[in-house]
Amino acid sequence: MATIVDVAVNNDSFKTLVEAVKVADLVDTLASGGPFTVFAPTDEAFAKLPPGTIQTLVQNPPQLARILTYHVVSGAYKQADLASLENLNSVEGSPLNFHYSDEFEVKNAKVINSDIEADNGIIHVIDHVLLMG
Template sequence: MADIVDTAVSAGSFTSLVAAVQAAGLVDTLKGPGPFTVFAPTDDAFAKLPAGTVEALFNDIPQLTKILTYHVVSGKVMAADVVKLTSAKTVEGSEVKIDASNGVKINDATVTAADVVADNGVIHVIDSVLLPA
């Protein structure tokens, strides 16, 4: 198996996320032993952000890092475990809200694919970028 970064690269639908992880200097961390649970926004999710947002974040690495680490939870949390939770503490330090009453939502993002397993964790694909408060 591949690590989280290589899994995201090979999927082909996370080029914005991978570029952001590279820009923020988080590649080595996400290639580390983990395990990590990553709520991974697709390229379409990044495209839904207001015009100029992504470019602005690439010019503000501390803010970019904060947003990216808000998508990561320590440990390997599979979908069967996620649906039992109402929130999860992120690596960024604050919590995301989890609602499994009708599909699975992380804050306002819908999980579109779950349990993409990597050798150092798991990826759950989401349709929106999560923004910390």
């Protein structure tokens, strides 16, 4: 099986995320250790950000790293595990809230594909970039 980084690199929907992880110097972290649960925004999710946001973040790697680590929690949580939780603290330190109705949501994003397994954790694909605050 592959690591979280390998899964992302080999998926055409995560080109922006992979580039952001490289710029933020998080590749080694997400390729080793763990386990982690990653809420991974697609390229389409990044495209929904206001114009210029991605460029601004790329020019500020510490802020980019903070936003990316907000998308990660320690531990491997499948959707069924998360269904019994209201929130978890992200690696960044802020809580991520979960909502279940007809769909599984984390903060302001809908999970569009869940339970993608990697050697060092689980990936849940989301349709929006998670913003802190």
